[in-house]
Amino acid sequence: MIRRSFTPIATLPPALAVLVFLLPLLAPAADAGFVTGIDPSRTVHLADPANNLSVTAVVPEVFENSIGATYTFTLEGANDTQAATYGVEITVSPADPDTHRTWNATVSVPPGSSTTHVSVSIPALTINGTQANAPFRVALAYANGTPADSVDLSIDLLYHSPPPDGGLFQLAVASGFFWGLVFLYALHLQKAQARLQARADALEGSLEGRSKEGRESGENR
Amino acid sequence: MGTSPAALGGSGLRFVRLKRPLLAAAAGLLFVDLYLSLLWVPSLTLGFSAPVAQRIFYFHLGAAITSYAAFAVNFAASIQVLRTGRPAFDTLARDAAGLALLFVAQALIAGSLWGWAEWGVAWRFEDARLDTYLVLALVFVGYFAARRQLRSAEGREATAAAYAVVGFVLVPLSYLSIYFWQSLHPRVISPGGQGIGPEGGMAVGLSVVGFLLLFLALLAWRTDLSRLEAQVASLQQGAEG
Numbered sequence: 001m002i003r004r005s006f007t008p009i010a011t012l013p014p015a016l017a018v019l020v021f022l023l024p025l026l027a028p029a030a031d032a033g034f035v036t037g038i039d040p041s042r043t044v045h046l047a048d049p050a051n052n053l054s055v056t057a058v059v060p061e062v063f064e065n066s067i068g069a070t071y072t073f074t075l076e077g078a079n080d081t082q083a084a085t086y087g088v089e090i091t092v093s094p095a096d097p098d099t100h101r102t103w104n105a106t107v108s109v110p111p112g113s114s115t116t117h118v119s120v121s122i123p124a125l126t127i128n129g130t131q132a133n134a135p136f137r138v139a140l141a142y143a144n145g146t147p148a149d150s151v152d153l154s155i156d157l158l159y160h161s162p163p164p165d166g167g168l169f170q171l172a173v174a175s176g177f178f179w180g181l182v183f184l185y186a187l188h189l190q191k192a193q194a195r196l197q198a199r200a201d202a203l204e205g206s207l208e209g210r211s212k213e214g215r216e217s218g219e220n221r
Numbered sequence: 222m223g224t225s226p227a228a229l230g231g232s233g234l235r236f237v238r239l240k241r242p243l244l245a246a247a248a249g250l251l252f253v254d255l256y257l258s259l260l261w262v263p264s265l266t267l268g269f270s271a272p273v274a275q276r277i278f279y280f281h282l283g284a285a286i287t288s289y290a291a292f293a294v295n296f297a298a299s300i301q302v303l304r305t306g307r308p309a310f311d312t313l314a315r316d317a318a319g320l321a322l323l324f325v326a327q328a329l330i331a332g333s334l335w336g337w338a339e340w341g342v343a344w345r346f347e348d349a350r351l352d353t354y355l356v357l358a359l360v361f362v363g364y365f366a367a368r369r370q371l372r373s374a375e376g377r378e379a380t381a382a383a384y385a386v387v388g389f390v391l392v393p394l395s396y397l398s399i400y401f402w403q404s405l406h407p408r409v410i411s412p413g414g415q416g417i418g419p420e421g422g423m424a425v426g427l428s429v430v431g432f433l434l435l436f437l438a439l440l441a442w443r444t445d446l447s448r449l450e451a452q453v454a455s456l457q458q459g460a461e462g
Contacts, residue, residue, distance in 0.1 A: 066270050066340055125270055160270070160341035167274020167338030174277045174334040175259070178284070178327050182435065185323055189442050196449040203456035210460075 033138070033151025035059075046140040046149040048086070052078040053109060055088070055140050055149075065159040068124035071138075075109050075116045083111040085143040090120050092127060094137040094152070101127065106143075131157045237445045243438035250431035254279070257424040265417060274338035277331050278407075279421070283428030284327040285354075287436045289392055291321030292361070294440070296389040299382035311378040314385060315368065316443040318361055320436055325358045349402035353395040360388040 033046045038061075046055040057073045073088045089104040107118035134157045139150035163169070258279035264272040298314035301307070332351070333343040345351060364384055371377040399406055417425065 064340075162270035163274070163338050165273065166264075167271030167277075167335070170271070170274045170334040170338040171259070171276055174274075174331040175255075175280075177330050177334075178280055181323065181327055185439065186442075189439070189446060192446055193442075193449065196446065196453055200449060200453050200456060203453065203460055207456065207459055 033140075033149050035151060035153055042153075044138045044151050044153070046138065046151060048084075048140060048142075048148045051084055051109075052081050053084075053086075055086075057088075057138060059090075059136070059138060059153065059155070062156045062158060063122065063127065065127055065157065066124055068122050068126070070119050070121040072117055072119045073105075073107070075107060075118070077109050077112060077114045077116075079113050081109065081112060081114070084109050086148070087141040087143070087145070088118055088120060089137075089139045089141060090122070091137040091139070092122075092155070092157070093135050095135060127157055128159055129157060130159045236441050237448060240438060240441035240445060243434055243441055247431055247434035247438050250427055250434060254283075254424060254427040254431050257420075257427060262420045262424045263418065265421070269339060271335075271338035274335050277335045278417075279424045279428050280432075281328055281331040281335065282425055283432035284324045284331065286429050287432040288321050288324035288328060289396065290433060291317050291324060291436055291440075292357075292389060292392045295321060295361075295385050296392075299385040299389075302378050302382035303386070306379070308378060311381065312447045313444070314382060316440055316447065318364055318385065320439055320443065322358065322361055322365075323439075324432070324436065325354070325361075329355070329358065348406055349398040350395065350406035353391060353398045357388070357391040357395050360391060361385075364388060 033044065035042060035044055037043045042059055042061060044057045044059050046057075047053065048055075053075060055073055055075050057071050059071060060069070063069050071090055075086065085106060085108045087104055087106050089102060091100065091102045093099040093101070103120050103122055105118050105120045107116055109116050133154040135152065136155040137150055137152050140148045142148055258276055262276070262279065265275050269275045294317035295314045298310045298317060301310040302314060336345065337343045364381065367384055368377065368381050371380055399408060
């Protein structure tokens with residue numbers, strides 16, 4: 001049996017493993033925004049602890065310019081939540097005054113335990129340019145505009161430049177393919193019909209000839 | 222080998238006789254629709270980065286809806302095969318499925334060309350509508366492969382019919398997929414969609430009617446061919462006998 005001496009460094013990997021395991025438990029308290037999950041279910045968590053309100057919104061890691069995006073915020077009140085009006089806001093490049101863009105919506109939360117939804121949409125074709133890890137902020141604000149909570153994260157902006165001809169080439173190919181396919185199929189049916197008709201006529205002729213021969217040989221006998 | 226439409230009764234023969242009027246009506250409607258779709262309807266610029274390619278939608282939708290209708294005919298005929306065992310319904314099911322694949326090919330290619338212009342890629346595998354529609358197409362390609370494999374096997378009609386009935390489940394699944402799952406496929410005329418305006422509505426309505434008539438015309442033509450195939454087979458037997 002081999003006996004190994006104990007070295008303190010050997011405790012490092014298990015300690016790291018325990019730390020990694022405990023990391024989610026060390027997440028910020030509910031009064032500060034945080035992010036959980038990974039794409040496409042990456043979820044932003046915001047809160048107004050003074051009113052016992054929690055807010056979540058799914059924010060995928062990619063925004064496609066050609067499609068746009070709708071972010072749905074879910075506001076959950078507890079038994080002691082008071083009726084209040086909030087603003088929810090999403091901001092692209094919050095620190096850059098040149099490219100900074102904001103979209104927001106207002107929502108009223110009823111008193112007591114409840115779930116309220118509100119959506120903020122970034123329409124298609126509004127953010128130009130492809131940028132990986134663009135700064136992105138999701139925020140909750142009181143009715144007077146005072147920030148209640150926010151979280152900063154990043155998003156990949158994908159921009160597909162529109163075709164210069166507006167897609168005329170694709171339209172032409174699609175139209176040609178469409179009618180070409182119908183034409184070829186009709187041609188195939190036409191040819192098959194002609195072939196079958198010729199075969200039927202030949203067989204009928206051969207049968208008629210045979211019956212005529214039979215009749216003649218009968219008469220001769 | 223096909224089975225005569227006469228085996229379907231007088232309605233089969235009447236349907237075959239409608240081939241030419243149906244073809245003429247479909248050609249007329251689709252010609253008018255081509256003008257409306259390509260030139261008359263105003264471009265939809267809101268929400269589209271390729272407004273010219275967006276016009277593909279007007280015939281893409283007609284082909285897609287007609288493919289669903291053709292699958293429905295295949296489904297109804299397959300049910301009749303299982304119920305009655307009459308080979309004429311098997312022929313009808315086969316012809317409807319073949320035409321369904323023709324319209325599927327049109328819808329898929331046109332949709333991919335639109336995606337190429339609008340999204341920059343022809344296909345997006347994360348899209349539920351695209352994927353379910355492609356699976357539907359592949360299932361019915363498999364339907365023909367199975368028929369070919371079972372060409373001389375006993376009970377081929379019933380097996381093919383059962384396969385088609387099960388495969389038909391994918392039709393409502395494909396249609397409703399944009400409501401069940403996250404989908405990039407545009408919702409243009411669906412509830413909550415962005416709408417296409419009265420001119421667009423007219424073009425798309427005409428397209429759907431035109432494609433449905435084209436399907437009926439081609440089905441009548443195909444049924445007529447089946448009649449000829451049956452006639453040739455019977456004459457062949459007479460000549461050999």
